[in-house]
Amino acid sequence: MANLYFVGTAGSGKTAVILGLALQLKEQGVRVGYFKPVGIPPGAVGTEDRDAVLMREVLDLNIEVQEISPLALGGYYISVYKDPDRCRQRVRESYAKVKAATDGVLIDGAARPWGMAAFNLDAVSLAQELGAALVYVLRPVNDRSLDEAVFFARCAREQKAGFAGVLFNNVPRALLAKTEGIYREILAGNGIETLGIVPSRPELSAPTVAEYYETLGGEILTGEDRLGKMVEDVLVGAMTIESALGYFRRSANKAVVTGGDRSEIALAALETDTAVLILSGGLYPDVKVLAKAAEKGVPVILVHFDTYTTVEKLAEVSRIIHPDDKEAIALARENMARHCNVDKLAALLRD
Amino acid sequence: MQALNALFRPEGVAVVGASKKREKLGNVILRNMIKSGYGGNVYPINPKESEIEGLKVYPAVSGIGQRVEMAVVVVPAEKVLEVARDCGTAGVKSLVVISAGFKETGPEGMAREKELVGICHAHGMRLLGPNSVGLMDTHTPLNASFAAGFPLKGQIAFVSQSGAMLVAILDWSLKIGIGFSRFVSMGNKADLNEADFIADAAEDPNTRVILCYIEDVKEGAHFLEAAEKATRRKPVIILKSGTSQAGAKAASSHTGALAGSDLAYEMAFKQSGVLRVRRMSELFDLAVVFARQPVPRGPRVAIITNSGGPGIVATDRVEVERLEMARLSRKTVETLRPKLPLEASVYNPVDVLGDAGVERFSFALESVMADESVDSAVVLLCPTAVAEPVETAEAIVKAKARYPEKPVLGVYMGGESLASGADYLVEHGIPCFTFPELAVRALGGLTAYSRIRERPPKEELPRYRDVDPAAVKRVFEQVRAERRRILLGSESMEVASAYGIPAAPMLLARRAREAVAHAAELGYPVVLKVASPEIIHKTDIGGVKIGLKTAEEVREEFWEMMERVHSHFPRAAVYGIEVQKMYPKGTELIVGMTRDLQFGPLIAFGLGGIYVNLLRDTAFRLVWGMGRREIQAMIEETKAYTLLRGFRGEKPLDIPAVVEIIGRIGKLVSDFPEIVEMDINPVFAYREGARALDVKITIE
Incomplete structure (x- = not known):
């Protein structure tokens, strides 16, 4: 044998x-x-x-x-x-x-x-x-x-x-x-x-929001019950409002990493197919962003790293x-x- | 019967949360209701009181036992739902929720707001607010707000997304004596929003002008329809904030909704006939002018002045505001000449000179107003030693009375010495400005409205019967199955062709020998393009090669292109190389579409080619109401139109073919809301026909 x-x-x-x-x-x-x-x-x-x-x-x-x-x-x-x-x-x-x-x-x-x-x-x-x-x-x-x-x-x-x-x-x-x-x-x-x-x-290989959360730590501000969503792509939101929507629309089931103070970027991401919103820099978002995220059923994770470090850490995440x-x-x-x-x-x- | 009668002319009003304590909003609102002179019954609701402000208090709306059409709710947020249910059961028709603690406070508040809307819908109640200052109607009269003061009776309706803006304007209007028909503070716009209030004010016989301050439009389609109808009857003037990057960010935080693109708003306003202003001062300048002056028949302005400089400044602005300097008739000129000094100007602007008293002004104005070629007049007065501001004002009022169909505006350039003359004008319905630009701007607004009111009826998209939605669906299913968002070039071409857009055929090759076979099928010469949804600007990285004439060239280029693309985008998913039949070069145009969150598909048209970003020669239209006439108008707004028409002796190109492509794109993106972006770059326009060479489509 x-x-x-x-x-x-x-x-x-x-x-x-x-x-x-x-x-x-x-x-x-x-x-x-x-x-x-x-x-x-x-x-x-x-x-x-x-x-x-x-x-x-x-x-x-x-x-x-x-x-x-x-x-x-x-x-x-x-x-x-x-x-x-x-x-x-x-x-x-x-x-x-x-x-x-x-x-x-x-x-x-x-x-x-x-x-x-x-x-x-x-x-x-x-x-x-x-x-x-x-x-x-x-x-x-x-x-x-x-x-x-x-x-x-x-x-x-x-x-x-x-x-x-x-x-x-x-x-x-x-x-x-x-x-x-x-x-x-x-x-x-x-x-x-x-x-x-x-x-x-992707149903088998894409990591879920839970796995991202396990790697990043931080705080889940809303959507605790949606951590099973798949993440197929990671995008960084650092553009102008006018370009944000077009950029986010091109990608499905994505994690969007942006600063907690960028309400307009967060809202643009929430208008498109987003699996999780990761807010960097430890900045709490506007309550209206959280309300919108809750309405759309998108988890929001607040992390204390800067955006670059966050994205670097995300690269290590794999599906379990x-x-x-x-x-x-x-x-x-x-x-x-x-x-x-x-x-x-x-x-x-x-x- | 107006839709919102139960809000503006209710039979019986309950104030839920009425209070004995004078500093409480529940008391302020009750007193405002009583003081407004409202003719119906007012019922304070408070389970712990028996009498407030001399009125009998009821424990609940359902306990009143009389007809109550409106309830003003000013209880803590957590009690609002219970109150709303009680009101619904009691047959209340409209609910004004003053209480805060809803969407603006976070997820919990958002859930509460949704539930509130659900309760209202279930009972057939309309809802203003929550988080509203309230509303007023000076004609009913009714004051269901906690604002300090009540506006003067007038004909301007003011609808505001900001409560603070509303109370500030109210206070200001009392000082300068402008009257209003209605004031509405929309609050969170959970149910009723700007579209409803515009539609209702359009029907309101007491309203001549509709003013709005908004941060966003809640329901794009509803708004467009309401504004389109309203603006055919009366002017709708809107100040929308959040137009700059930083402003949009602030507005997003404030409203909790992503601000749509300002371009889309601009087109929405333009296409629905809304007059858009950019400053608060402009909003009210226009309001005053519209409330007090008629809409002119045409754009021809006459200016009468006692000083050259300000006359020229005013003349400069005339063109900017899309007005024209009236060309005075020979008869008018001949009337003016003998009675004015030799050095006076008898042509427009008419300069009656610095030593003019009331006689010259009066005579010049009367003569000019009588002229058939004059649609409106501006009287400029500078404080010279011999000027007679009050007497001149009287003369202006008299002349105006004789020509009620022609608007007249005053510009009293000065301060102290002109104050009583200026006051006389304002008191007698002639708007008076301190500087000429503002007067001409206001006149520009009036005249713009004359064009708006007389515009042709709204168009619909052209109808096309030769379209094949099933073919499009098949392509989209395939793309979705592969979990893509961006279509490959060959797929986009298939979609375009299915809708009758003359697309250049394109086939995907995964290997060099396949490319050679495709090229033979299509016929040489061919173009090769890299197929990768991740690469947006293919030309920049050598992902496009034109004019390949032999199988050998195609084979070699296949590998070379793969190599080039790989070196630029080592991680991009490359599906292969697309082979396309090569077409002769035409005039390069671009047609694009982005789907706006509020207003739906927005079409862009302009000159194409590599200078597109430099020349920025683009015009836009919402697909809403975009028929062939609007498409033609959009094309005419661009420099590309000059080329299409035949520049410097060149033969004209096939403009109808371009119109057709745009119309068909409109149809495609209307039939398929999942198309969020589409770009045809370039479209080649020929003397006969036009062809789409490269199509990009992103779906959701």
């Missing part, structure tokens, strides 16, 4: 892929395990790795979250863990517990494939150690995205790790045709198999699938079924 090790950079949608595949396999009667050797360190709000929590619940795993995700890759992990050998030991022990009573384990990679390479705990080294075949999950942005996958595949092969192929995920509509026609061919020319091409589905988010879970499953070679992946797992 082999395992599959999914790697890719942050935001490529590894978890959604694994989730979808795990559900498929489960339906086929395969007892699937989930393991994330190098997890995400606790953030401002949560204390456990969210993906581990999700998979534990979805797959009914009877193991502690700390065992599913034994290590966390913080910015100062070397100072925290100190001893590479002990780390590897912990991974081995946890993995043994996860693996018991399963037919195969889906292994989730760290935020970056090379994470913890200094401890020899990067994806390639671990794949070798755990006997897993690597699947590179790639979210194409432009031609350069392809380099990432090709380089990684080469790296894996040179180290004699198993490499199953590339899975394009979260593919923007504008790049679908190119991925199917050109990227797949180029990969094939490099001896790399394409395991699937999954189009971007919650165990009770039935729709997203169903969509993840459907996406894999429709756009990926599930049989091939299942076969790899059974080998």
Whole structure:
């Protein structure tokens, strides 16, 4: 019985892929395990790795979250863990517990494939150690995205790790045709198999207002009950009133970041399809703006950073699938079924 | 029967929240009602009192047992809803809510205001306010406000979004002696707004002029219809604040509504016949002139002066205000010449010289007024040693009486020595100004109204039967499915074609060989354009290449363009390259549309090409009431029209084809309210026909 090790950079949608595949396999009667050797360190709000929590619940795993995700890759992990050998030991022990009573384990990679390479705990080294075949999950942005996958595949092969192929995920509509026609061919020319091409589905990949709020903190001035709205775009409101409306109209489900004193910009945003209004600089808005936001059902978050810092922080936000988010879970499953070679992946797992 | 009779001429008025304490608004309003001389019954409502200001007090409106058409509500905000329900049950027809604590205070107040409106609708009551100073009618008479004082009886209706403005004007009017028919403080405009009050004042026999101060228009379409109808009967003069960037910001904070573009307001006023003023002083100068002087038959002004300088200053302003200096008839000139000194000017402006007394003024004015080629007159008087300001004033009043159809304005340039003469004029219905510009401005307003009143009937959009809305719907569905807001060029072209706009065919190619195939299908030469909704100014980044003649050129350009675009916008989603048939160059025009929040689609037309931002040669129209005549008028407002007509011996271009394109855009954006922006840049105008080369559409 082999395992599959999914790697890719942050935001490529590894978890959604694994989730979808795990559900498929489960339906086929395969007892699937989930393991994330190098997890995400606790953030401002949560204390456990969210993906581990999700998979534990979805797959009914009877193991502690700390065992599913034994290590966390913080910015100062070397100072925290100190001893590479002990780390590897912990991974081995946890993995043994996860693996018991399963037919195969889906292994989730760290935020970056090379994470913890200094401890020899990067994806390639671990794949070798755990006997897993690597699947590179790639979210194409432009031609350069392809380099990432090709380089990684080469790296894996040179180290004699198993490499199953590339899975394009979260593919923007504008790049679908190119991925199917050109990227797949180029990969094939490099001896790399394409395991699937999954189009971007904002319902699955777009973060919600709640996730923005978790990252930003601050104060919710209105719309506490609307934090589940998706955010597909971030716009900064710093223009004149005359241009604001035209600018905001071009974008849907957006977060608008503007100063609390810019009532007219806030009102323009509220006239268009806005998911959340983020007021920067700690300036309380006019009550009429809040009244309008309440009327339109748009949450307003007041933060104390300046606009630039706010936008920078927003760039880090990514979607987290919650165990009770039935729709997203169903969509993840459907996406894999429709756009990926599930049989091939299942076969790899059974080998 | 006027719609708002239950507000301005109610049968029975209850004051809910009436108070014994003289400093309370509930007492002030009650006393105002009593003092106004209102002929109906007034019922104070207060569950804790039995008598206030000599009137019997009732615990609730429903307990009165008599007909009560109006209730003035001045209880704390949280009690207003309960009162409104009681009033509704008791059959009250109109509610004046003075109480504050609604939309202006935040989300909770907003919810309360909505509920209040709901209660009013459920009981068929109309609502003024909340957060209003109240209303007055000098003819009923009725004073349901907490303003200090009551206006003089007159024929001006004043409708104000600002209560403070209203009380200030009231106080000022009492000092200078201007009368009003009505005063209305609209407050939050939760139900009744400017459109309702304009419509009602238009029907009111006691109102000759309608004045409004507004910060925003609440219901654009309702306003346009009401103003269009009203302005055919009497002048509607509006001061709208918040026109500057900072002003609009202030207005947004004040009203809690996004200020629509000032351009849209400008067009709304223009197209519905509203006279727009920019200053408060102008608002009232015009009001006074309209209330006291007739609307002239035409624009020809005669000026009579005893000094050259001010006469010239006044003459300069005549043109600015779209007036004309009357050309006096030969008969008038010959009448004037023998009776005036040799050095006097007998042509317009008529200069009776500095040593003129009342005789020369009187004679000159009488002669000029008799002239058929004079529509209005301005008399300028400077305080020379021999001037006779009072006697001259009397002469002006006499001359005016003989020609009631021609307006006459006085300009008494001075202060102390002219005061009694100026007062005499004002007392006898001749508006008198200190400086000539203001007089000419006011006359300009009067004359503008003569044009407004006689304008042709409102137009409708041209009807087009050869349009295909289903095709447009299909494109929009596709765009929505891809979660886009901006259409690709090829999609926009399809939409335009479906509405009979002659668009240049365009096909999307995702690969070079597809582009070559498209080019062969369309026929060479072709144009390549990058297809990306994120890139607005394609030309600037090398995203447009014209005049490609062979398959080889198309193939090469495909990759080069991708490369150029990528280097400028590395993260833009590029859908491919659009291939378009190349058309011969015509005169470049632009037609654009933005959807205004209040007034709907606003069309822009002007000269196109790369100098568009430099020349700023653009005219605008709301699609509301935009028929072929209005489209033609819009085109004629631009410099582009000079080109279209044939500049310096060039052959004229096909203007009807351009009118057709604009009309069809109007139809398209009216049929599809989801189109929020549309731009055709350029439209090529030819000697025969016109063609849309690039269309951009944003949907909501």
